[in-house]
Amino acid sequence: MGVTAAGLPDLTRSQVHDAGMTVRREVLSDEHVDRANAAITDFTRDFQDYISRYAWGEIWTRPGIDRRMRSAVTLTAMVAGGHDEELAMHVRAAVRNGLTRDEIKEILLQTAVYCSVPSANTAFKIAAQVLADLDAEG
Structure with a gap:
């Protein structure tokens, strides 16, 4: 090979x-x-x-950045593109990849500046629901 x-x-x-x-x-x-x-x-x-x-x-298999960083970039891209269904999936993935709730919050705050407050507002609603669902699942 x-x-x-x-x-x-x-x-x-x-x-x-x-x-x-x-x-x-x-x-x-x-x-x-x-x-x-x-x-x-x-x-x-x-x-x-x-x-x-x-x-x-x-x-996702490339060695240049770790999965936590890939998740952070992906969350931002989902917010920027308005891909709400994919955002929910990738909030779950971000948690699986080791991002903390505070890190997810900070990423979404950053998107408010660079993507728009309305986009971040929607993202916060979606992320809050996903995190609540994860809590409910135990």
């Missing part, structure tokens, strides 16, 4: 997919990934493969 210019292993498409699925399960949970996989249709199969290979297999 070769190495890319970035010093990463040169993997086959299948190996990248498998690595992505491993990270996806670790970050989002087996339950989440199992639900996503159960919902795959002929129409969505290529998209699910794409996100497993590229988002999770190519990006």
